[in-house]
Amino acid sequence: MALKITVIGTGYLGATHAAAMAELGFEVLGLDVVPEKIEMLTRGEVPMYEPGLEDLLRKHVAGIEGSSGRLRFTMDFKEVAEFGDVHFVCVNTPQRHGEYACDMSYVDSAFGSLAPHLEPGALVVGKSTVPVGSAARLAALLPEGTELAWNPEFLREGFAVNDTLHPDRIVVGVGSERAEKLLRDVYATPLAEGTPLVVTDFPTAELVKTAANSFLATKISFINAMAEVCEAAGGDVAKLAEAIGYDDRIGHKFLRAGIGFGGGCLPKDIRAFMARAGELGADQALTFLREIDSVNMRRRGAMVEMAREALGGGAFLGKRVAVLGATFKPDSDDVRDSPALNVAGQIHLQGGQVTVYDPKGMANARRLFPTLGYADSALDAVRGADVVLHLTEWREFRELDPAELGAAVSERVILDGRNALDPALWRDAGWTYRAMGRPSA
Template sequence: MKLTVIGTGYLGATHAAAMAELGFEVLGLDIDPDKIAMLSRGHLPIYEPGLDELLQRHVDGVAGSTGRLRFTTDWQEAADFGDVHFVCVNTPQKRGEYACDMSYVESAVESLAPHLTRPTLVVGKSTVPVGSAERLAERLAALAPAGAAAELAWNPEFLREGFAVEDTLHPDRIVIGVRSEEAEKALREVYATPIGAGTPLVVTDYATAELVKNAANSFLSTKISFINAMAEVCEAAGGDVVKLAEAIGYDDRIGHKFLRAGIGFGGGCLPKDIRAFMARAGELGADQALTFLREVDSINMRRRGHMVEMAREACGADGSFLGKRIAVLGATFKPDSDDVRDSPALNVAGQIQLQGGQVTVYDPKGMENAARLFPTLTYAASALEAVRGADVVLHLTEWREFRELDPVALGSVAAVRRILDGRNTLDPQTWRSAGWTFRAMGRPRV
């Protein structure tokens, strides 16, 4: 069995390299010739731990590689090559709407289908509104010379940025929405290695497979916003949200994961996915079922504004950022990634700059992407340089590097030893012992 992967962004590049690692011959397709040229040399346009090494282990033409992975821009070549075609293109939020933009998925299916002259399986992995697979299956059969023998399946991805390679090779579950035994058999063969290692396989219809990803992202978003709502109550009541989260997390029904209060979630998935889910529920006449997600979204966005207000208060009695130097540690929406899409850290930095603050940002991996998105911010080559002369330091992305910073060394270059922890991962006592005024979201003031 030979596989193609259509779309070689974060999801597609990871899936292609991982399938080659599992022993398949893989052909990756993208319409961007520059990206294809880079991948063909064994290099990535993104940062993801372990993916560079995986790619170079398999890309054809790289010294010492298995040669099982190639890349192309040719749809006919992809159709001739593949027995199973994975669609891994982006589904962003529509401009000015909550709804999902399906144009990239639709374009991929419509570009591939006319070249499918033999029985084949097209597998969607992108996050899409429920009902999309049904519609795309009809379109695929109508456009493909093979007709109904060109079948569609839906296989949602559950990758965590920073852990994408592990999540692909050793997933915690595999979900496939299929219409035939043949499609199920083909996907069981694709995922034989993880299934054999004990990964559960859930076989469903199209709609359920689509809803699984929507529901998972909605639940995770709700859990994050819940603890952030508790942080607001803790600040009002003088409680400690870190201790609160620890206590309720020991309940097996709740668990500790995703219970760290802070400036909220961002990235290219959770925010746009819960909004698209709300929009689709409205189209189906089930909008009341998901009205709670509007509050989840509202709590999440409110956290960013709250951090700006905390920073303003830290600047002094006049409550102004004018003439103040603000150091921001973190630009990506999460650690171990260079992804700055809808980054809470950059959003906060941008708001402070617009209100007159002199903002300097440092991030271990996201500087280049951040500078493209926010070119007017100042960027430093290290945390020490970012903090030099700062009146307030904001910790906004929980990189390990920041947890291991020396508060004494940073204090020697800061204008004022004042830090705000927007991720609740720094040790308050360590920083206070080094002479810093330390404040964290949802925790008592000292």
């Protein structure tokens, strides 16, 4: 008999996972407790921007003409428990307000609501990023005859559909051969394509995501620390990154200096990791992550000061500042902990007249920072600007015509907060180009 899949929580992770499971051929039932979200998904619409996700959803949501009909949504935990053989828990684990630790209330609520209805033989699979030790605690909440597995997600915003259908690895923390077999059946297609499967215990599976994000954050903050040294010494961090990247033990990825990382994963994950290590008595092992976090946050202030310097070193009051980018990364509409919006907000609070443009993040940015100015295009954003800040590396911004923008600004000064633009192209069009960590470039 073919397995039936349920997905608890239909946010960014859950909606993607549900659509991908339907694409892999499974009958899927998704659950959420927010009626508006369920209504949107049932119409084949997604509440966030993610390339390819809405098309994939519409391909499978029941009731949409031409769909496979394999994907439905509900708010009823009893219906979910009766329907599914494998239940994926994909709810959010945000940072706890005023603390480093993560908020487990959504996970606890999902398990508490699902457990009383579970059928014997059901497998519950956690995908949420949780503090190590959570799985053992949650397993005790499940009724006899059911079991838990932990299967961390590794989605990159902007690439989530491909990362789910063609993952670079699958990690499963299991307590039995039966659980491993069920998950091998769920992931049979990517496994047949050659995706590596790592089978481990609960604690190791829980640690993989936070360890991976901590490593990536370390690499990003390392090159940003080198950018600070380059600023002081007159070096060029882009050339430095190129040179060390040829060492295959280091590699070139994640070595582009700029205003640092943000979003809903890296910042909160490294802080939750530090908090959990402290609870376990292993806090000294992760003290380096405090400096990683500190380097990252300093980059935002450094960009503000670079803008001040470009405007003559005085106050921002009365100065027009154009900001290209609002999301924390390109190919997303996610503005959570966005360095770009943080910089824009700081300059605005210091009296600058800030106008922002982003290809996909405008609605979310307006909700978060309603007092900033917003424009419908890059050209409109830079009109009359005394300085232009490039803060999210969208392809659209790399393809801008510097001459066209130059005709609209008050001063042809651009600060590249992502080291992603072509300096020669902008300088040839009469711009003063300055990038972080490259005072001599």
